Amino acid sequence: MSYIIGIDLGGTNMVAALTYKNETIIAREKTETMADSGFANVVRRLAELVQRLMDGAGVSCRQVEGIGIGVPGYLNMMSGVVHFSPNFTGWTEVPLVDELHKHISLPVYIVNDVNAHALGEYRFGAGRGAEHIAVLALGTGVGGGLILDGRLYAGSTEGGGELGHIVVDPDGPRCECGCYGCLEAFAKAQAIADRTAMKLQQGKRSLIPGMVDGDIRSITPAVVAQAAEAGDQTAIEVWDEVGMYVGIAAAGLIQALSPQVIVIGGGIAGAGRFLMDPIRRTVETRALLVPASTCRLELSPLGDDAGLLGAISLVIEKR
Numbered sequence: 002m003s004y005i006i007g008i009d010l011g012g013t014n015m016v017a018a019l020t021y022k023n024e025t026i027i028a029r030e031k032t033e034t035m036a037d038s039g040f041a042n043v044v045r046r047l048a049e050l051v052q053r054l055m056d057g058a059g060v061s062c063r064q065v066e067g068i069g070i071g072v073p074g075y076l077n078m079m080s081g082v083v084h085f086s087p088n089f090t091g092w093t094e095v096p097l098v099d100e101l102h103k104h105i106s107l108p109v110y111i112v113n114d115v116n117a118h119a120l121g122e123y124r125f126g127a128g129r130g131a132e133h134i135a136v137l138a139l140g141t142g143v144g145g146g147l148i149l150d151g152r153l154y155a156g157s158t159e160g161g162g163e164l165g166h167i168v169v170d171p172d173g174p175r176c177e178c179g180c181y182g183c184l185e186a187f188a189k190a191q192a193i194a195d196r197t198a199m200k201l202q203q204g205k206r207s208l209i210p211g212m213v214d215g216d217i218r219s220i221t222p223a224v225v226a227q228a229a230e231a232g233d234q235t236a237i238e239v240w241d242e243v244g245m246y247v248g249i250a251a252a253g254l255i256q257a258l259s260p261q262v263i264v265i266g267g268g269i270a271g272a273g274r275f276l277m278d279p280i281r282r283t284v285e286t287r288a289l290l291v292p293a294s295t296c297r298l299e300l301s302p303l304g305d306d307a308g309l310l311g312a313i314s315l316v317i318e319k320r
């Protein structure tokens with residue numbers, strides 16, 4: 002039982018990885034999720050992916066300790082039921098673990114994808130050695146995950162840890178959750194693109210229009226990061242503002258939870274120091290009672306593998 006399988010079940014692709022002796026990914030397989038093809042079909046594709054992964058590595062079920070799956074959405078880890086996932090058509094109260102057991106006789110555990118990211122950081126990433134960590138995953142949305150006292154924390158509803166919906170400005174824009182001024186409304190990819198476009202429309206000089214052939218609707222955070230790297234003041238201003246909002250949330254987390262480390266991950270973390278410097282500046286001026294110096298602020302070192310490694314961690318946690 003030296004092997005563990007971790008799966009990152011995304012709305013577009015599903016990726017499965019096989020680890021040997023907890024640590025090293027020795028094989029991986031990827032296929033399209035086909036999220037609109039119905040629950041039973043997605044589960045069948047998952048089972049086929051697992052089988053292909055094991056066959057390719059010459060590993061049998063008897064050698065595998067279990068399967069961990071990171072799933073976007075609101076779910077119950079104990080019952081293995083996904084209450085709702087916005088990424089999958091018709092996934093309301095679906096018994097994911099039971100359905101997968103019709104195809105594979107291995108222990109299967111599920112966890113929300115951002116919580117998987119938090120588990121990955123805790124065991125393999127920036128949170129190694131810490132007992133209290135918070136993860137902010139900045140991407141299409143802003144996800145959050147908490148490890149407190151060495152355990153995943155999701156509160157009384159199992160739905161807690163939604164750090165992207167901490168309000169950082171009561172007069173801010175409307176968030177998809179219905180509230181106003183959530184961190185997500187400022188720090189998700191589209192919000193960063195919109196903020197940049199607005200500055201350009203106000204006539205700010207910038208390299209960005211040239212980088213997107215004049216089509217400001219095609220601005221992405223990666224373009225804004227590239228422009229900042231080239232010394233573009235408008236792009237740097239965007240990151241300063243976005244980082245300030247992330248910093249306000251981070252300072253609040255430090256006061257409420259006193260974590261040893263806050264990890265910033267997700268695709269937008271690719272902006273690196275342009276994002277992290279204003280986060281640090283803001284935290285230093287706002288984390289006072291529980292001082293900023295008690296908490297490290299770090300970029301995720303795991304990149305795209307954070308969710309996979311977290312799904313693997315989940316199986317290790319169950320020992």
Ligand SMILES: [Zn+2]
Nearest residue numbers: 166176178183
């Ligand atoms: Zn919100």
